[in-house]
Amino acid sequence: MQTKSEFGYDSKIEGDVVVTTVDAALNWFRANSVWPMPMGLACCAIELMAVGASRFDISRFGSEVMRFSPRQADCMIVAGTVTYKMAAVLKRVYDQMPEPKWVIAMGACASTGGMYRSYAVLQGVDNIVPVDIYISGCPPRPEAVLDALIKLQKKISTQPVLSKMKVFNLQTNPATP
């Protein structure tokens, strides 16, 4: 009569076990598949295309899925000069992106208005949307964009996910255990 049955985890068949927290796992998923929304508005967009192409290859960092619909994107890369006429459109696109979402201001114009000290140009996209990473340069080299992406991944991987939700629940409803 068989007394022992193998219901346990067989590492030979099913591979090794990784023990982690839910926060770390969720952040790992998020950081390594950031789907960018290419907000190409000027010459920076050309460099952004180079980042996506074979020489620099943004897919090495899991971000090759450029989504031109804001509803499927995680990170808006504002590449170029934001005019006041475009500012309202940009804000509208940002508002349509689902949470969690991040913004990279690429180049001098998106970060500060750049050389356009003018009646027509928004002096930095951070006037209307929260920016996570600023890239210097006019336009920045593709390597700089990749560096910004790596920095954004580092930032994402330290953000609280579930622990923040718990704190939020306690604050809004203290009776919840």
Add this chain to the structure above:
Amino acid sequence: MATPEFIQKILTQFGDAVAGPVEFRGEWSLTLAEAGRIFEVCQFAKLKLGFDFLVDISSVDNYGADPRWTVVYHLRSMKSGEELRIKTNVSEEKSELPSVLGVWRTVNWHEREIYDMMGIRFTGHPDLRRILMWEGYPYFPLRKDFPLAGKPTDLPGVAFARPAPLEGGPFVTVAGGGDATGREPRVRNPED
């Protein structure tokens, strides 16, 4: 340089209404005294003289002088390669002249741009809206009395604008000012 044939033809056709054929580096300019006749002159230039291509229309703000506006029409004949410039003056009170859309269809956007930037209206234009700034923007930004940094405006849901920080600027380049250091853009106030 001898006056070309097309200049002579315009002069005989319009007489005193057209003044001073001025030649500069092989290009000829005419000044039309009465802005109201611009359609007539343009139509003549296209149909009788072969100026089938309108290169551009530009506008000049002679701020402080009267008449304030000068509108310049750049014409070219694709067949002969001749170029003609027709200038006409418009006073600030009037700020209006006939559209030449019936002559060249390309003027549609050119006239809209001048309306947008300078505030000169073109009568008979079928769609005189702003082309670069948004609908509802209250100023004409290329006028000399409009500050480079802009003025604050708000049109909720459409657009807003704030004055740009000039940090002591505008930064001005001096043409032919010695070496590269001397020419580079710097804050140059007229008082200094």
